[in-house]
Amino acid sequence: MSDLRLYSLLLLFVSIIVPSAAAEARFPMVKPGCRETCPGNNVLIPYPFGIGRDCAINETYVVTCNHSSNTTSSKPYLSKLNLEVLNVSLSSQTITVRTPVPQTCAGQANNTRWNSSDLSGSPFFYSKDDNKLMLFGCGNALLNQDHDHQVLSECTSTCNISRSITGCYGINCCTTSIPFYINKYILNYAITEFNNSCASAFLADQRWTPKRFSDLFIQRSLESVPVVLSWTLQRSDIRAIPGCSQSNRPLELESGKIYSQQCECETYGTDTFAIGINPYLDDECYYEDFAGFVEGKKNKTAAIVGSSAGVGVVFLMIAAYASYKIVKKRRNKKRQEKFFKRNGGLLLQQQLSADEGAVEKTMLFSAKELNKASDGFNKNRILGQGGQGTVYKGMLTDGRIVAIKKSKKVDENQLEQFINEVVILSQINHRNVVKLLGCCLETEVPLLVYEFIPNGTxxxxxxxxxxxxxxxxxxxxxxxxxxxxxxxxxxxxxxxxxxxxxxxxxxxxxxxxxxxxxxxxxxxxxxxxxxxxxxxxxxxxxxxxxxxxxxxxxxxxxxxxxxxxxxxxxxxxxxxxxxxxxxxxxxxxxxxxxxxxxxxxxxxxxxxxxxxxxxxxxxxxxxxxxxxxxxxxxxxxxxxxxxxxxxxxxxxxxxxxxxxxxxxxxxxxxxxxxxxxxxxxxxxxxxxxxxxxxxxxxxxxxxxxx
Incomplete structure (x- = not known):
């Protein structure tokens, strides 16, 4: 029987047993009797956050609705930090808030300024993966964890008021990443004397860009920017939630690593959030999964109809499972092909075919091979983490011990340069240079494979x-x-x-x-x-x-x-x-x-x-x-x-x-x-x-x- 016929039978079967009302069912995201949004505002506040003390898991997650003057609308504010909430994500365990932006201008008594933030004692950290250090204007900015610590990140921009600004690339504006999750920092910045210009330095959401780049050089109107905070939960916070499968979420800090508890439904695991279920609520994990379709507890009629189908149901379930496996395999293959193209795989193949010597020296690893080598990129295999990515220890099928570097996303505009460097570096053969053995491009981010060096730095x-x-x-x-x-x-x-x-x-x-x-x-x-x-x-x-x-x-x-x-x-x-x-x-x-x-x-x-x-x-x-x-x-x-x-x-x-x-x-x-x-x-x-x-x-x- 073809995959298409199996899939058609599955759809027919599901259309019979699943009531149309189930398609319209919506899983609740807040505790019973609690509001999902503030009046006149569409920002969803899901549990464990809540609007009001009785609606949140504890007082640090309480959100209040602050009303604007002369209007009936209101804005959600994280009560403990007094910051406006712009978005809450359960899957990434982050909350996006609006933070004020300090500013200094040339000609003031002191062109050097500093601002600080201290989230110590709270369950919130500035996310290293979702935020960037930005400097508007010309000068330089240094991000320190505190006065006595080394610099965590730095950014420098040069002055050129005549140049048309289309992005933040070091002319009148610069940006760089932050290396760790941090809950306390000091940001020092100084501006260059130039035409009475102003400058601002701050942490901001990676996805945020100013509406008008023309305002960067003299931008006294910039008052606030979005920033992403990771929120952490203790085991005691979610121990009483039935159906919740507790998993550790590692956060890399400068002082080491901490683990935040994350809740998933036992039935669905990481698919919980894709389905739209809030695993932090007591009852929401108790849903049955039938052939990829979710049925609520209240829709018991569907279960009765399904059980009456007898042998036919069993046959269809077997056919559905086989279809599911085939579709999943095809989907994974298409996904890998998509990543391979996006990460420059076709360009690398052209480079390899043009250079016969490079074919022998540059090895293309499969995602399956490196996943097995690193035990599924187990956190216990992590050798180190830096600005360019995370390095895992792995063992290839031939017994070689290697270091697998999971890179950050490659800029698609620089793919040719990235692939060119992979080819060149793989051909370097010097006893005092770490050997690049090959790469894998069929994953979401490129994986680079190096020889393993055992005695540290x-x-x-x-x-x-x-x-x-x-x-x-x-x-x-x-x-x-x-x-x-x-x-x-x-x-x-x-x-x-x-x-x-x-x-x-x-x-x-x-x-x-x-x-x-x-x-x-x-x-x-x-x-x-x-x-x-x-x-x-x-x-x-x-x-x-x-x-x-x-x-x-x-x-x-x-x-x-x-x-x-x-x-x-x-x-x-x-x-x-x-x-x-x-x-x-x-x-x-x-x-x-x-x-x-x-x-x-x-x-x-x-x-x-x-x-x-x-x-x-x-x-x-x-x-x-x-x-x-x-x-x-x-x-x-x-x-x-x-x-x-x-x-x-x-x-x-x-x-x-x-x-x-x-x-x-x-x-x-x-x-x-x-x-x-x-x-x-x-x-x-x-x-x-x-x-x-x-x-x-x-x-x-x-x-x-x-």
């Missing part, structure tokens, strides 16, 4: 105290620095199309089972033609590692990666964080890079150096690396060395450290600009003059030795 090794199994000795620091420099030099110079990483930091440097460094997280990397810069519309990177030149000009060059590497060198030398509250009162507002440069200029390196490195036999080597870090951190990008030159210097020092019993083979580079100094060891002789390194040996064999 360099950030953890540096900043969480000495590893008893592997102390952070000078030789280990020098080796890791050399390996990372070699990887960057390879990306910049030894591949067919140079690649700029754009987010070099110690937390993006992984350590394998032998503590060999592996550069990872190419989510913001770019392939750039030789001798070209990359002009971006939105500054991307991590605060504390960002090249100041890039921050100002939005032009990313290979020297921007060099600056970020200089910060990593400073971390290795000082064991201090790039942005830290551990600094002294005089330097508490300065980054590690700035404090490091000041110490070098004042010839007081010992004041900032890791005490473990002070007064050791390798003092001259430490000084040499500090000098190299100083050059990498030069505010003038043209005066920074290339990564080729950096790796030559570090390789020379590493070999000198291995082959020398005393530091006598190394002359400390204490020269000033314009002078030169020479490094000697048994294998290399190389010099520096002014601002450029010159090697006596060919550098290419060094770079390609891997």
């Amino acid at each position: 360099l950030f953890t090794l540096i900043h969480t105290g000495n590893n008893e199994e592997l102390p952070l000795t000078w030789n280990l620091r020098l080796r890791i620095a050399t390996e990372v420099a070699g990887a960057l030099a390879y990306l910049h110079s030894a591949v067919s199309i140079p690649i700029f990483h754009r987010d070099i930091k110690s937390s993006n440097i992984l350590l394998d089972e032998k503590y060999v460094a592996k550069v990872s997280d190419f989510g913001t990397s770019r392939s750039v033609a030789i001798d070209k810069t990359h002009l971006t519309t939105v500054v991307k990177g991590t605060f504390g590692y960002l090249d100041p030149e890039y921050f100002q000009s939005s032009q990313f060059t290979e020297k921007s990666d060099v600056y970020s590497f200089g910060v990593v060198l400073a971390e290795l030398l000082t064991r201090q964080k790039p942005i830290s509250s551990a600094a002294t009162d005089e330097t508490c507002n300065l980054s590690l890079a700035t404090r490091f440069l000041i110490s070098m200029e004042e010839d007081s390196l010992e004041n900032i150096l890791d005490p473990q490195l002070v007064n050791e036999e390798n003092e001259q080597e430490v000084t040499a690396v500090a000098k190299l870090a100083q050059r990498c951190l030069n505010l003038n990008g043209k005066k920074r060395p290339t990564m080729k030159e950096v790796v030559i210097g570090l390789e020379s020092l590493k070999l000198s450290s291995v082959h020398s019993t005393t530091p006598g083979n190394f002359q400390s580079p204490s020269c000033t600009e314009g002078e030169s100094f020479v490094f000697f060891n048994n294998n290399y002789t190389w010099t520096t003059e002014g601002d450029s390194f010159r090697s006596a040996s060919d550098v290419h064999p060094l770079l390609n030795k891997h």
